[in-house]
Amino acid sequence: MKGIATVICAWALAVAALAPAAQAEEALVAVASNFAEPANALSEAFTHTTGHSVLISSGSTGRLYAQVVQGAPFDVFMAADAVRPARLEAEGLAIPGSTRTYATGRLALWVHAAGVEPPLRRLTTGHYRRLALANPDLAPYGAAAVQVLNRLDLADEAADRQVFGENIAQTFSFVATGNADLGFVALAQVNRPGRATAGQYDVIPAHWHAPIRQDAVLLLHGADNPAALAWLEFLTSPAAHDILAAYGYEPGA
Amino acid sequence: MTETLPAIGLTVRLAFVTTIMLFALGTPLAWWLATTRNRVKPFIEAVTALPLVLPPTVIGFYLLVLLNPQSPVGAFWVQITGDTLAFSFSGLVVASLIYSLPFMVQPLQTAFERVGRDHMEAAASLGAGRLDMFVSIVLPLSVRGFVTAGVLTFIHTVGEFGVVLMVGGNIPGRTRTLSIALFDHVETLHYDEAHVLAAGLVGVSFAVLAVVFLINRRYPVHAG
Incomplete structure (x- = not known):
């Protein structure tokens, strides 16, 4: 019996060690519903460039925020505002300093x-x-x-x-x-x-309302996920800016 | 609390109107289903049971498509009432009638079927007409069925969420029902208010159901 257990352990370790290197990673991204469509376009370009992929789950910023607080397994949170990501950072549910503005909405x-x-x-x-x-x-x-x-x-x-x-x-x-x-x-x-x-x-003219700054943040769950990190980088890349502009967003800061 | 009281009033009103209207619509339908030998019966039964198995989003989506002011139904409604069906109390009633239909029809049908042919044949042989037979034989013997159907319809309408979310438009006092108010409280992280509403709904639903089961136990009605 002991022998079998050892073999299983060794096999599990080998799989765990080899898997990340052998295949592209996947990140689960919570996206504000206004951005669902461009996020899909971005995700195609992202997979094309990096080999990683993202799974997109869309909803209202408030709901997604509540889900993250309740422990939803999201790696990245792309909000429709700057308030919720900042709050997640303050509450220790997101990686400090990872927040960035990915788009300004109209x-x-x-x-x-x-x-x-x-x-x-x-x-x-x-x-x-x-x-x-x-x-x-x-x-x-x-x-x-x-x-x-x-x-x-x-x-x-x-x-x-x-x-x-x-x-x-x-x-x-x-x-x-x-x-x-x-x-x-x-x-x-x-x-x-x-x-x-x-x-x-x-x-609507942009100065008729406060800027709809849309921030993204890396969540605790995604801290070690290479796909999540690459996705955040990709969001502010020139390639992403072109896609954003095509959808009527102004690029983030 | 200022937002809770109108939501409670609206929800009770919606459930009440729906239950009354479903008594009127569901009784003949259930009676027909209980007595017919028509070949289409299984298909009508299936249609009646559909709201039980369909996700509320299917009903909500079709209602949005059906009720919009450009569709024949929606246009007719706007013409006679001057208001759209979606985002109005009437729209919620239409949605609830569909959504709660099986909860009215199925208990009634079961009750009617239990009355059995013997009683009715006996009544017929004594010269009772169809209506007379229904009023003096079937109704008294189906009291339990009516109570169960009414209570289930009422409570199920109170608990309606998905359809209201899709066609209601969340207007305070008009389409923001209890379940929507609860949903909003959760989404805006007002968990205190959410707890009050959620516990209230559980308490009331439990109390009502317990009363029904108690009544059923103390006053059993046996047919045949």
Whole structure:
């Protein structure tokens, strides 16, 4: 019996020692839903360049943050804000000093059924039934949308016509299915390279809301994962900047 | 707490309206299923049971597609009420009717089937009409079924989450039900409020179910 145990131990050790060297690594990345689409494009380029791969799990920044706090096995967290990654670092759940801004997001006001009036005019003239935005408590794009409404002095007028998506992806679906005729979405959702989006959108001027700085951070779980480290490096590389720009993001700092 | 009370009121109202409407819709359907010999019966039964097995996201997605103001159903609704079905209380009722249908129909069907043909044939031989037979024989013998169906429908609607999340739009006082409020509390890390709501739901659901089982035990209704 002892002999068999020794053989199994030796075999397990050998496998453990050889595996990382022999094959490319995989990292599990939690991505804010507004960035899911470009993250997929980035992941293809990433695998092409480095041989590593990433698995993308998308959700609202608030939910993903809560999942990380609860011990979700994510290696990298790509938030839609700078607050949550900083908090994870402060709470000792992320590697200190690993935080970086990978993109700056832009907001768009989108109508699915294009009419004579451009979206922003419909918002100011009140020619809409439902205005969709992401839940401002959970999603930075929702908070930015609220800032825009306040700036235009339309918050009161919109109050009983607004509906909230749990994240920017659900907000997009409300407008895409026609249930809300107007919606604040991420520019990246309606400006997709090679794919025409139905309807019409106006890009919201960047100075109408606080910059949507999107930070990424290396989580404890990914500290020793070469794919996670390479992914963070890749996010701020020139190759990544080109992909980001194509989706309507400004590169991070 | 300022956000909790409207959520409780809304949820109870939704569950109440849904249960009443499902009594009206589910009773004839269950009666037909219990008595018919039609060949399509298994297929109708399968359709009735679908909401049990389908993920709420399927129902939610189809409702979004069906109810949008450009679709025939959605357009008709906007025309008569001036409001969209999605993001409204009426939309939640429509969703709940579909979602909770099996919880109404299945207990009723079982109860009706238990009444058995003997009683009804006896009543018929004494000259009772179909409606008379239903009111004086079937209803009293199916009281347990009605109680079970009503309570299950009510509680199941209270606990509805996925569909409401997809078609509700999270509007305070109108579509933010208890389960959505709970979800928001968890997402925004307000675990204290989340604990209150979650424990409240567990407590109420347990109490209601226990009462039903107690009633069923003390007042057994046997047919045949």
